[in-house]
Amino acid sequence: MNTILVVAEHRRGEVRPVTLELITAAQQLKTAADDRVLLAIIGQEAESLASQLQWAGVDEIIACKTNSAEFEPELAEQAVSALIVSRKPIAVLLPHSVDSLGYATAVAVKGGYGYATDVFKLAYDGGALVATRGGYNQKVNVEVDFPGHACAVMTIRGGAFKPVETVAAPLLTVDDRSELSARSRPLEFIEQGGGGDIDITTVEFIMSIGRGIGEEANVEDFRELADNIDATLCCSRPIADAGWLPKSRQVGQSGKVVSACKLYVAMGISGSIQHMAGMKHVSTIVAVNTDPGASIFTIAKYGIVADIFEIQEELQAQLA
Amino acid sequence: MSPQRFLSKSESQVPMTAQALVAHVLESGDFYAAVAVHGIADARQRQRLEERLFGSRRDVLMLARWEHTPANVLDALSRLEHMPLARRVVKHRNTGGSTLKHQFSQSDDPALTGLLALHANTPAPLLLQIAMGDHDQVVLKGLARNPSAQPEVLRLLAQRFPRRFDKEIASHAAVPVDLLATLYHRGDKFVRAAVLAHKHVPEALLLQAAKSTETLILRALVKHPQLPAALVDTLSQHKDNAIRAALATRADLPVHLTARLALDESDSVRRAVACRADLAPTLMQMLAEDHDPWVRQWLGRNPMAGKHVLQKLALDIHEDVRRAVARNPNCPITLLEKLASDHRSWVRAAVAYQPNVTSCLMASLARDSAVDVLSGVAANPHTAPALLKRLVFSEELDVRRGVILNPAAGPEILLPLLQDPYYLHRVMLASSPKLSDQDKWQLRDDPDARVRFALFQWLAARALRPVADRYFYRRKA
Ligand SMILES: Cc1cc2nc3c(=O)[nH]c(=O)nc-3n(C[C@H](O)[C@H](O)[C@H](O)COP(=O)(O)OP(=O)(O)OC[C@H]3O[C@@H](n4cnc5c(N)ncnc54)[C@H](O)[C@@H]3O)c2cc1C
Numbered sequence: 001m002n003t004i005l006v007v008a009e010h011r012r013g014e015v016r017p018v019t020l021e022l023i024t025a026a027q028q029l030k031t032a033a034d035d036r037v038l039l040a041i042i043g044q045e046a047e048s049l050a051s052q053l054q055w056a057g058v059d060e061i062i063a064c065k066t067n068s069a070e071f072e073p074e075l076a077e078q079a080v081s082a083l084i085v086s087r088k089p090i091a092v093l094l095p096h097s098v099d100s101l102g103y104a105t106a107v108a109v110k111g112g113y114g115y116a117t118d119v120f121k122l123a124y125d126g127g128a129l130v131a132t133r134g135g136y137n138q139k140v141n142v143e144v145d146f147p148g149h150a151c152a153v154m155t156i157r158g159g160a161f162k163p164v165e166t167v168a169a170p171l172l173t174v175d176d177r178s179e180l181s182a183r184s185r186p187l188e189f190i191e192q193g194g195g196g197d198i199d200i201t202t203v204e205f206i207m208s209i210g211r212g213i214g215e216e217a218n219v220e221d222f223r224e225l226a227d228n229i230d231a232t233l234c235c236s237r238p239i240a241d242a243g244w245l246p247k248s249r250q251v252g253q254s255g256k257v258v259s260a261c262k263l264y265v266a267m268g269i270s271g272s273i274q275h276m277a278g279m280k281h282v283s284t285i286v287a288v289n290t291d292p293g294a295s296i297f298t299i300a301k302y303g304i305v306a307d308i309f310e311i312q313e314e315l316q317a318q319l320a
Numbered sequence: 321m322s323p324q325r326f327l328s329k330s331e332s333q334v335p336m337t338a339q340a341l342v343a344h345v346l347e348s349g350d351f352y353a354a355v356a357v358h359g360i361a362d363a364r365q366r367q368r369l370e371e372r373l374f375g376s377r378r379d380v381l382m383l384a385r386w387e388h389t390p391a392n393v394l395d396a397l398s399r400l401e402h403m404p405l406a407r408r409v410v411k412h413r414n415t416g417g418s419t420l421k422h423q424f425s426q427s428d429d430p431a432l433t434g435l436l437a438l439h440a441n442t443p444a445p446l447l448l449q450i451a452m453g454d455h456d457q458v459v460l461k462g463l464a465r466n467p468s469a470q471p472e473v474l475r476l477l478a479q480r481f482p483r484r485f486d487k488e489i490a491s492h493a494a495v496p497v498d499l500l501a502t503l504y505h506r507g508d509k510f511v512r513a514a515v516l517a518h519k520h521v522p523e524a525l526l527l528q529a530a531k532s533t534e535t536l537i538l539r540a541l542v543k544h545p546q547l548p549a550a551l552v553d554t555l556s557q558h559k560d561n562a563i564r565a566a567l568a569t570r571a572d573l574p575v576h577l578t579a580r581l582a583l584d585e586s587d588s589v590r591r592a593v594a595c596r597a598d599l600a601p602t603l604m605q606m607l608a609e610d611h612d613p614w615v616r617q618w619l620g621r622n623p624m625a626g627k628h629v630l631q632k633l634a635l636d637i638h639e640d641v642r643r644a645v646a647r648n649p650n651c652p653i654t655l656l657e658k659l660a661s662d663h664r665s666w667v668r669a670a671v672a673y674q675p676n677v678t679s680c681l682m683a684s685l686a687r688d689s690a691v692d693v694l695s696g697v698a699a700n701p702h703t704a705p706a707l708l709k710r711l712v713f714s715e716e717l718d719v720r721r722g723v724i725l726n727p728a729a730g731p732e733i734l735l736p737l738l739q740d741p742y743y744l745h746r747v748m749l750a751s752s753p754k755l756s757d758q759d760k761w762q763l764r765d766d767p768d769a770r771v772r773f774a775l776f777q778w779l780a781a782r783a784l785r786p787v788a789d790r791y792f793y794r795r796k797a
Contacts, residue, residue, distance in 0.1 A: 197666065216647075220621065223640075224591070224614055240718075241725060243673045243699060246666055246692050247718050254717075254744075272387075292438045292465055293413060305465050306491075310517070317539055317562030320588040 001034045005089035007080060008041040008053060009099055011071065015041070015052040017202070018095040018156075020163035025093055025156050027057045027164075028122050029129070038062055038087060039170070042079045044069045047174055056166035060173055067178045073102035074182035080107050082177070084151055091122075091129060096155035096259075108153040114146025115153050120160035133157075134281065157281075158201070158259040197248045203232040204262045208251055208279070210236040212268015212289065212308050219244045222267065225312050228319045231265065234258070236275050251278035258282065267308040271296025334757045338362075338783040342369070345776065352769040355383065356776035359392040360783050370396055384408035388773060391416040398423055410435040417443040430456065437463040444470050451476045457484070464488035471496045482506065490514035497522055504528075509536050516540035535560050542566040552577065561586040568592035579603060587612040594618035604629045613638040620644030627652055639664040646670035657681055665690035672696025679704050691716050698722025708733045717742045724748050731755050743768040750774035757782065 004026040008019040019039075026037045036059040041049050046063035053061050064079045066072070080103070084092060092107070094100035096118045108115035121132035121141075128145050131154055135142035146152040200206065207226045213219055219239070226233040233249065240250040251258055253274040258264065264282040269275060271287070271294055279285070280299045287300035288308050297303040304311065335341040338360040345353040346368055354369045361369055373393065374380050383389050384397050384405050391414050398409045398419045409415055410423050410432050420442050423432060436442045437450050437459045450463055451473045463469055464477050464485040474489045478499055483506065489495055490503045491514045504515040504525050515521055516529055517540045529541045530551050541547060542555055543566050555567050556577045565588040567573065568581045575598075582593045582603050593599070594607050595618045607619050608629045613636075619625055620633040621644045634645045634655050639662075645651055646659045647670045660671045660681055669692035671677060672685045677700070686697045686707050697703055698711045699722040711723050712733060717740075723729050724737060724745055731754050738749055738759065743766075749755060750763050751774050763775045 217621075220617070220644075227614070241695075241699075241721060243669060243692065243696050246669070247695065290467070291440075292462055293411070293440075316565075316588065320561035320565050320586060 001032065001036065002030070003036050003038060003087055003089040004029045005080075005083060005087060005092045006037060006039045006058075007076075007092065007094045007100075008039055008049075009095045009097060010041065010043065010049055010052075013045065013049070015049060016095070016097075017163060018097065018158050019053070020055065020165075021158065021161040022093045022095060022156055023055055023057050023164040024161040025122055026091075028161075029091055029124075031124065036060065038083075038089065040064055040080070040083055040175075042066060042076050042177075043071070047172075050172055054167050054169055055164045056168040057164055058168070058170040060171045062173050062175050064175045064177050066180055068182065068186065070186040071099050071102075072182045072184065072186065073099070073106075074184065075177075075180050077103035077106045077110075078180045079175075079177050081111055083175070084111060084113070089151055092151065092153045094153070094155050096157045100155045104153055104155055111151070111153075112149070113151045113153050114144075114149035116144045116146075117155045118157050119144075119154045120157040122154075159204075159262065197246050198232055200232060200234050200249060200251070200258055201256050202260050203258070204260055205229075205231045206234050206251075206258055206261050206263070206279075206282075207231040207265040207267065208234040208236065208269060209239060209245075209267045209308075210269030210275075211238045213239065213244075216242070216244045218309070221309075221312055221316075225315055225319075228316070231263075236269050236272075251275060253277040266296050266300070267311070269296055270294050271299065332761070334761045334779065336783075338780070339365070341776075341779055341783055345369070346372075348764075350772055350776075351379070352773040353764075353776040355389065355393055356773050357780045358396070359390055360780045366396075374400065380405065381408070384412065387413075388777075390414060390777075391419065395419040395422075407431060407435065410439065413440070415439070415441060417441045421446055430459075434459045434462060438466055440466070440468050442466070442468065444468075444473075447473050448476070451480075461485055461488060464492065467493065470494060471499075475499055478503065486511045487514055490518065495520075501525060509534050512537055513540040516544065535563070538563055539566065542570075556580065561588055565589045565592045569595065571597075575600075582607060587614065590615045591618050595622060597622070597624050599624065601626055601629075608632050613641055616641045617644045621648055623648060623650050625650070630655055634659060639667055643667045643670045646674065653678060653681075660685055665692055668693045669696045673700060675700070675702050677702065683707065686711065691718050694719040695722040699725050701726060701728035703728075705730070705733060712736050717745070721745060721748075724752070729754070731759070735759060738762060743771055746771040747774045751778045 006022045006026045009016040037057055038060050039053055039058045040062040041053060042064040043066055046065050050061045050063045066075045066079060068075055094104050116131040116133055118133045119131040123130050129152055131144045132141050133144060209222050223233050234251045235245045235249050237250055237252060239245050240247050255278055257278045261282045263284045264279050266287045276299060285300045286302045287296040288304045288306055288311050289296060290307055292305045335344050342357045342361045342365045345357050354372050358369050383393060385408050394409050394412055394415045397405060406423055406427055410420060420436055420439060424436055424446055433450060433454060436446060447463060447469055454460055460477060465488050471494050474492055474495050477485050478489050486503050486507050487510055490511050497520050500515050500518055500521055504512050513536045523546055526544060526546055527548060529537050530548050532538060539562055542563050555563055558564060564581060564584060568589050569592050578593060578596060581589050584590055590610060591614050594615045604625060607615055610616055616633055616636060617640050620641050630645050630648060630651060633641050636642055642659060642662060643666055646667055656671050656674060656677055659667055662668050668688060672693050673696040682697060682703050685693055688694055694716060695718050698719050708723050708729055711719055714720055720737060720740060734749060734755055737745055740746055746763060746766060747770050750760055750771055757779060760775055763771050766772050
């Protein structure tokens with residue numbers, strides 16, 4: 001019997017949707033009927049948050065009670081390490097998120113476990129666990145196995161697995177870890193992003209505008225179009241720098257990585273390395289640019305050499 | 321921000337001549353500075369620079385692909401005669417016409433022809449040569465789309481391959497007028513629509529198109545400034561929403577039709593009406609009550625919207641409508657004051673970018689905690705220098721960049737940012753005309769290669785300017 005441990009992520013009293021994707025990923029690692037998926041939730045409110053984790057495919061929810069209401073990397077590290085020792089999982093799945101990156105490496109290194117980040121595929125090869133992740137700037141897929149390690153800690157890319165949809169009533173165990181202490185203490189919670197604006201890392205359909213937009217007045221035309229097709233309007237850096245869209249809508253190296261995005265329509269964006277850092281992983285990229293030599297076409301699945309205003313007008317006309 | 325390096329006076333003077341600048345670079349051995357000054361070096365210096373630049377295969381390949389590699393270095397690379405390199409050089413957007421020509425004469429690689437057909441700098445005779453001789457449909461399609469293709473190229477393609485590239489040719493800015501007519505007559509509805517959308521479409525074609533019942537054709541026609549007047553009335557009742565919406569944007573729309581379209585059942589038509597500059601006050605008031613937030617938003621942005629309408633829209637439940645009011649160039653200051661304390665930061669940010677905000681209001685916005693608002697204050701040319709001086713030390717790098725982007729921020733404000741921890745800001749300042757070369761000279765040993773490249777590129781360009789220009793420039797700084 002194998003055990004797979006999933007660690008739920010939560011913020012401000014809400015379990016983050018990526019947790020549901022991890023449950024699906026964990027199910028793919030089950031090879032025998034008696035393999036077990038454990039779902040741990042860590043924090044002061046772990047027990048009450050467990051009510052948001054009633055999903056099929058989970059055999060047991062472990063509410064790890066700590067004395068911190070907010071995420072605290074040291075507490076998470078200690079709690080997860082203790083769970084690995086007591087429950088002996090073959091794999092520990094964490095979201096590939098800022099929170100996880102704050103402690104996952106420490107767990108793996110201190111425990112001497114296998115480790116892979118940003119994993120988007122899981123499989124067995126001759127009985128050995130194999131994780132697939134991007135390499136060389138996502139240009140190649142790298143398969144990682146973990147010979148000699150009884151357990152592998154992995155951070156899983158958001159959007160790579162379908163979220164579980166069926167509810168169930170898994171067993172709940174409370175694991176009191178309030179004796180754990182951390183060296184730091186959260187003082188203030190600062191919401192990332194533009195004052196309650198949409199979190200672009202969680203949306204699936206993005207239309208993004210770049211300098212090809214020309215002037216601010218045109219931004220509104222594209223916002224209207226995005227609205228009409230239910231896309232979230234994002235942008236390249238010059239647009240955010242000009243104050244035409246909030247900073248929270250900037251995609252790229254100094255902006256955000258749109259990890260959950262499945263369809264990205266780039267309008268008048270040249271495709272600088274810095275912009276592509278935030279979106280090149282998206283499976284379907286559509287690029288519209290008047291310059292057939294624009295770099296964005298090297299990663300686009302569908303490229304349209306055309307004026308973005310013509311396309312925008314045409315789409316609006318179709319939608320009208 | 322905590323400036324990491326102590327602001328110190330540069331120990332040495334900026335080399336004033338091209339030769340002295342290149343000599344400095346040769347002595348320092350800095351690879352990226354060498355790329356930047358290659359174009360101003362004399363023959364002997366250039367040879368030494370090339371020894372440095374092309375010393376390793378890895379560097380050569382990197383340079384052929386690096387987006388900032390200048391045309392002169394690409395030209396030197398192209399003479400290294402290496403096949404995979406040739407493709408990289410031809411693909412590079414900075415490669416100049418003579419280098420492209422040289423590559424074409426040196427190679428019979430068909431992939432190069434395809435790249436040349438697309439390149440904006442390919443010389444006209446070469447494009448014509450490709451149009452005359454090539455048979456590869458992908459190459460020729462690229463050629464028909466190349467914005468640098470001249471009328472003869474397009475004419476030739478239309479002759480050699482009738483109908484094959486007609487859509488591309490009809491959309492090309494340089495297509496000759498007589499060819500447009502040919503394309504229209506032999507084209508399908510898509511080609512015809514492209515012809516009608518062309519700004520040089522002959523009037524005779526417009527009259528012909530007016531008889532069409534094809535929606536696609538009428539959509540193209542309705543946008544044309546020379547739309548026959550008789551058609552305006554007919555089209556205002558056309559069943560296609562897009563046609564009526566396009567009609568509603570026309571400056572020559574009679575008043576009675578504007579009033580009718582303001583009541584149109586389609587949101588897209590009323591949205592177009594809301595943008596009009598000639599709306600009667602009663603129509604504006606009616607549109608301000610429209611159930612579609614986008615109608616109200618477009619009205620909020622309309623510079624002709626009256627005070628009362630804007631007052632109403634400033635209270636809208638949709639933040640985007642309130643933001644539209646805050647972005648309206650004629651938004652009264654009293655409304656801006658109200659919107660400056662909106663609970664949504666994106667609305668307050670719109671106020672921060674307004675040119676007609678009072679200094680008192682700007683000072684209060686400068687105390688905001690939202691980065692979008694502070695960036696607006698930082699980038700606003702009307703922000704008081706004292707405020708900018710404070711924002712230079714903001715923790716938020718977007719805010720500091722706002723100051724760098726502010727057209728009114730003078731050298732005394734920008735100077736501390738030469739030591740900004742974010743390298744991009746130093747890159748931007750290295751090529752800012754507002755700082756003196758002497759001040760920028762401290763960046764010559766910057767830990768980031770891109771900053772050094774930007775500095776030496778700036779200095780190299782300056783070395784090519786006439787002396788009088790440089791003197792004026794330094795005085796101004
Ligand atoms: C340290 C650092 C961090 C950075 N971080 C980011 C980041 O996070 N995100 C980011 O985006 N950038 C970032 N940048 C900036 C980046 O280098 C580019 O400058 C930026 O991405 C370019 O934006 P763009 O593609 O909109 O503009 P451009 O490169 O100017 O491209 C505009 C494109 O629009 C096309 N175009 C013009 N008119 C039309 C039209 N009518 N129809 C169709 N196409 C048209 C042009 O052909 C061109 O390809 C960063 C830079 C640095 C140095």
